[in-house]
Amino acid sequence: xxxxxxxxxxxxxxxxxxxxxxxxxxxxxxxxxxxxxxxxxxxxxxxxxxxxxxxxxxxxxxxxxxxxxxxxxxxxxxxxxxxxxxxxxxxxxxxxxxxxxxxxxxxxxxxxxxxxxxxxxxxxxxxxxxxxxxxxxxxxxxxxxxxxxxxxxxxxxxxxxxxxxxxxxxxxxxxxxxxxxxxxxxxxxxxxxxxxxxxxxxxxxxxxxxxxxxxxxxxxxxxxxxxxxxxxxxxxxxxxxxxxxxxxxxxxxxxxxxxxxxxxxxxxxxxxxxxxxxxxxxxxxxxxxxxxxxxxxx
Numbered sequence: 001x002x003x004x005x006x007x008x009x010x011x012x013x014x015x016x017x018x019x020x021x022x023x024x025x026x027x028x029x030x031x032x033x034x035x036x037x038x039x040x041x042x043x044x045x046x047x048x049x050x051x052x053x054x055x056x057x058x059x060x061x062x063x064x065x066x067x068x069x070x071x072x073x074x075x076x077x078x079x080x081x082x083x084x085x086x087x088x089x090x091x092x093x094x095x096x097x098x099x100x101x102x103x104x105x106x107x108x109x110x111x112x113x114x115x116x117x118x119x120x121x122x123x124x125x126x127x128x129x130x131x132x133x134x135x136x137x138x139x140x141x142x143x144x145x146x147x148x149x150x151x152x153x154x155x156x157x158x159x160x161x162x163x164x165x166x167x168x169x170x171x172x173x174x175x176x177x178x179x180x181x182x183x184x185x186x187x188x189x190x191x192x193x194x195x196x197x198x199x200x201x202x203x204x205x206x207x208x209x210x211x212x213x214x215x216x217x218x219x220x221x222x223x224x225x226x227x228x229x230x231x232x233x234x235x236x237x238x239x240x241x242x243x244x245x246x247x248x249x250x251x252x253x254x255x256x257x258x259x260x261x262x263x264x265x266x267x268x269x270x271x272x273x274x275x276x277x278x279x280x281x282x283x284x285x286x287x288x289x290x291x292x293x294x295x296x297x298x
Contacts (some may be wrong), residue, residue, distance in 0.1 A: 008038055008039070008041070008042040009042070009067070009071060010075070011024070011028060011035060011038050011039065011042075012039055012042060012050055012051070012064070012067065013068065013071050013072065013075065014027055014028055015035065015039060015051060015058060016050075016051065016058075016060045016064060016067075016068045017068075017072075019057060019058050019059060020057075020058055021035055021036055021039075021058060039051060048061075048063045048064075049061050049063065049064070050063060050064035050067060051064055052064075091122065091284060092120045092122065092123050092283075092284040092285045092287075092288045093120075093122035093123060093284070093285055094122075094123070094124065094283055094285045095124040095125070095126060095285075096123065096124070096125050096126070096142045096143070096283075096285055096286050096289050097125075097126040097128065097140070097141045097142050097143075098125065098126070098127055098128065098141060098142060098143050098144065098145065098274075098289075099128040099130050099134045099136060099139070099141045099143075099144045099145070100127065100128070100129065100130070100144065100145035101129070101130070101131045101145070101228075102129050102131065102227050102228050102229060103228050103245045103248060104145040104161075104272050105127060105129060105145075106229075106248065107161065107164075107245065107247055107248070108145070108160050108161035108271075108272045108293070108295075109127070109145065109160070109293060112160075112292050112293050113125065113289070113292065113293070115292075116288060116289065116292040120285070120288060122285075123285045123288065123289070125289070128141070129227075131195070131197060131226055131227065131228075136275075136276065136277070137277055142276060142286055143274050143275060143276040143286075143289075143290075144274075144275055144276075145160065145272050145273070145274055145275075146272070146273060146275060147269055147270050147271070147272060147273070148270035148271060148272075148273045149269075149270050151273050151275045152275070154277075154278060155275040155276060155277060155278065156275065156276055156277070156278050157273040157274070157275045158273060158274045158275075158290055158293070158294055159271055159272075159273050159294070159295045160271070160272050160273060160274050160293040160294060160295050161271040161272040161295055162271050162295065162297055163268045163269060163270055163271050164245060164246065164247065164268065164269055164271065165245075165246050165266050165267060165268045165269060166206075166207075166243050166244060166245060166246065166266060166269070167243070167244065167245075167246045167249055167260055167263070167266050168181075168187075168206075168241060168242070168243050168260065168261040168262045168263075168265075168266065169232075169235055169241070169242055169243075169244065169249050169252070169253065169258040169259065169260055169261065170235060170240070170241040170242070170258065170259055170261060171235060171236055171237070171238045171257060171258055171259070172256070172257075172259060173238035174191075174235075174238045174239075174240065174241065175259060177238075178190060178191075180259075180261055181241075181261060181262060182262075183262070183265075184206065184208045184215060184217045184262060184265055185215075185217065187206065187217050187219050187241065188217065188218075188219065188220070190219070190221070190240070190241050191220075191221040191222055191239070191240040191241070192206075192219035192220060192221040192240050192241045192242070192243075193221055193223045193224075193225065193231050193234050193235060193239065193240040193241065193242040193243075194219060194220070194221055194223065194224040194225070195224070195225060195226065195228070195231065195243070196224050196225070196226045197226070203218065203224065204243075205217065205218045206218075206219060206243045207267070208262070208265040208266065208267065209265070209267035210264055210265050214267075219241075221240045221241075222239065222240060223239055223240060228244055228245060228248060229248070231244055232244055232248060232249055232252060232258075235249075235252075235258055236252055236257045236258060241261065246266075271295065274290060274293055
């Protein structure tokens with residue numbers, strides 16, 4: 001059956017169900033003469049009379065009744081499939097892939113994401129932990145998380161955290177063996193725990209600022225990590241001085257396992273932003289994730 005015959009069969013189905021050319025034409029959004037002409041052409045092509053017409057009614061012939069019984073359940077199945085597809089379009093489901101750092105995950109993303117995943121069981125999230133920069137378009141991520149100052153201009157950026165800062169910390173045991181630094185430049189004479197930026201491959205130069213003066217210090221030491229969490233443990237163990245997110249070190253500082261250093265030199269960084277391409281067609285699942293992570297505080 002060609003496409004024209006299929007379309008004409010749908011028109012026949014409407015007439016047979018309505019038992020009226022006038023009602024069927026209104027339902028189909030066409031004129032009664034056009035509908036009547038189409039059915040006659042269909043009957044001519046098939047060599048069968050499908051409808052019996054009287055001045056007062058329209059009814060399927062035996063052949064028409066067989067066509068009606070064969071078509072109706074199939075059309076219902078198609079309509080059901082279309083409804084299911086429309087529900088899929090509007091229902092938050094599918095996979096969302098995000099690349100982000102361990103700190104962004106631990107502090108800005110995971111606490112907000114957990115209740116959403118419990119609420120929307122059809123949403124799947126893949127979180128790729130990487131402290132370097134990723135090309136989310138080329139690597140087929142739906143979004144990434146970076147500091148606001150690092151987001152490319154051609155991306156949509158949604159703030160997901162307040163501003164935050166890194167702090168210099170060392171254990172009491174370390175400080176019994178080494179005098180505490182009084183300036184950032186003193187760090188070059190200390191055993192410092194380095195952080196390698198995964199994608200760029202280079203070591204992070206510690207950034208400081210005070211009274212409008214900014215400086216970077218390249219430190220050296222026995223240990224280098226590409227993740228923040230083991231840096232804190234290494235500092236607690238007395239293996240060196242670390243420069244880590246303040247909130248991640250807060251527990252160890254409060255417990256007395258770490259001592260803050262050079263506090264007046266540790267500046268605020270702009271908060272984390274979820275970023276994604278401006279031309280992206282957002283799925284309901286992605287929209288749910290964005291709104292869940294959106295920062296609403298001051």
